[in-house]
Amino acid sequence: MLKQDTEKIILGIDPGTTLMGYGVIRVIGNKAQMVAMGVIDLRKMPDPYLRLGHIFERVAGIIEAYLPDEMAIEAPFFGKNVQSMLKLGRAQGVAIAAPSIETYPYTSMHR
Numbered sequence: 001m002l003k004q005d006t007e008k009i010i011l012g013i014d015p016g017t018t019l020m021g022y023g024v025i026r027v028i029g030n031k032a033q034m035v036a037m038g039v040i041d042l043r044k045m046p047d048p049y050l051r052l053g054h055i056f057e058r059v060a061g062i063i064e065a066y067l068p069d070e071m072a073i074e075a076p077f078f079g080k081n082v083q084s085m086l087k088l089g090r091a092q093g094v095a096i097a098a099p100s101i102e103t104y105p106y107t108s109m110h111r
Contacts, residue, residue, distance in 0.1 A: 005029035011068035013059065015092040017084075018043050020055060024066045035066060048087065052094045059098035071099055 007028045014021035023037040040058045042051045063071075073095060079085065 008070065009035070009066055009068045011062060011066065011071045013071065013073045013095050015073060015088060015095055016042075017048070017051060017087045017091050020058075020091065020095070022059075022062060024062070024068065036062075048090075052090055055091055056094045056098050059095050063099050068099075071096075 005028050007026060010025050010027060012023045012025070019042065020040040021038070022040070024035040026033045026035050040055060042054060045051045045054060073092060
């Protein structure tokens with residue numbers, strides 16, 4: 001009996017407060033293929049809370065478009081600037097929260 005290869009869509013996020021990168025890959029068996037990648041540019045948004053809202057909306061939109069099975073988010077680099085780390089932690093938290101909302105119950109990330 002042959003083992004059936006399963007397909008998995010994975011969303012990867014590199015959090016940031018001015019630029020946030022993302023990539024979507026499709027994995028079948030042990031082969032990965034790039035589906036989409038991009039940058040969420042937040043530099044023209046002066047209000048930090050509007051930036052967080054924009055991050056949430058964009059990540060939720062990416063999830064809705066590609067329906068990933070899993071999400072990976074880069075762990076922040078811990079530098080010496082505490083304020084920068086707090087801002088980055090907020091951005092990371094918003095990105096992590098996006099797939100858990102009730103609006104997207106059809107994604108496996110909701111479980």
